[in-house]
Structures are given as structure tokens and as C-alpha cells.
Amino acid sequence: MEESINKQINEEFYSAYLYLAMSGYFESVDLPGFAHWMHAQYLEEMEHGMKFWHHLVDRGGTVKLYAIQEPQREWDSPLAAFQAALEHERHITGRIHALVDLAEEVKDRAAYNLLQWYVDEQVEEEASVEAIIARLEMVGGSGNGMLMVDRELGQRQTG
Ligand code: OFO
16 A cells, blocks of 8 residues: 555656646746646645655655656647646546555555545546636637636636
8 A cells, every 4th residue: 555655646746747847838828827727736736745645654654756757848739738637637536546446455444534535636626627628629729718718717726
């Protein structure tokens, strides 16, 4: 269980890296609202990683911080970036579910309880990215539509 959580810490920090890369990409194409949204997402992923980190530390486990993979830097369009984010979140959901199965198998109730938070969080994460993809498909890249979505995403609260 400890080793699998260590691997998940790495997955969460990679998620943070990926969204920070997407935030930089959105800055480079002059979409500050999209960049702000992705920066907020980056901060959330850091929290996801730290929640597992605290869990291991609190239980006297050994934290292993593996090297974080370099994320992609550019995407073909804002829609392509969000589609990549959705694909990534689905991958993370799969990892979390596998951790739940493992916690059940080894009867690690503390890990099982902690993981329930992540199960719910993944439902939210996928839903919010799917909603943005739907909106982007609706506006179809039109200038006015993109400005509207950018304004909306810029209003995301952080913390
Ligand atoms: Fe995006 O939920 Fe963590 O990785």
C-alpha cells in the first residue's frame, strides 16, 4: 500500500506539472482566464499530492519522491488541451480506483477512508473538465465565444 501511495504522490505532482504547463500554454496564446483556471488546477493537484504525503507521514511510512516526468508544452488548440486534461483525469480515476481495490484487499481501512475523498474528487474533476469541453465545442473557436469562455474561466475561485 505504501509503495502504491508513493507512486500516486508522483502521479498527483505530475498532474500539477501538466496543468502548470497548460497554464503557461494559455498565457502564450493570450487567454488569461484559461491560464488562471489551469493555475488553480495546478494548486489543487499540489494539494492532492500533499494529502497523500501527510497520510504516509502521519502513519510512520516512508515518503519516496520519484522524479516527475516532463509534461507536454504545447497543444493544437484550447479544446485539444482540455481533451488531454480529460484523458489524464480518466487515467487518474483509474489509478485511484485501483488503490481503493488494493486498500480493500489488504484491509487498510485508513487508506480506504482517505481514498473515498479522492473517489468523489475525481467525479468532480472529470465533470468540470467535461463541462468546459462542451462549451468549447459549442463556441467552435469563434473569437467572441472564446472571449466569453475566457472571462468565465477567469472567475474560478482559488483555495
Ligand atoms: Fe486531477 O485529480 Fe489529482 O491528479
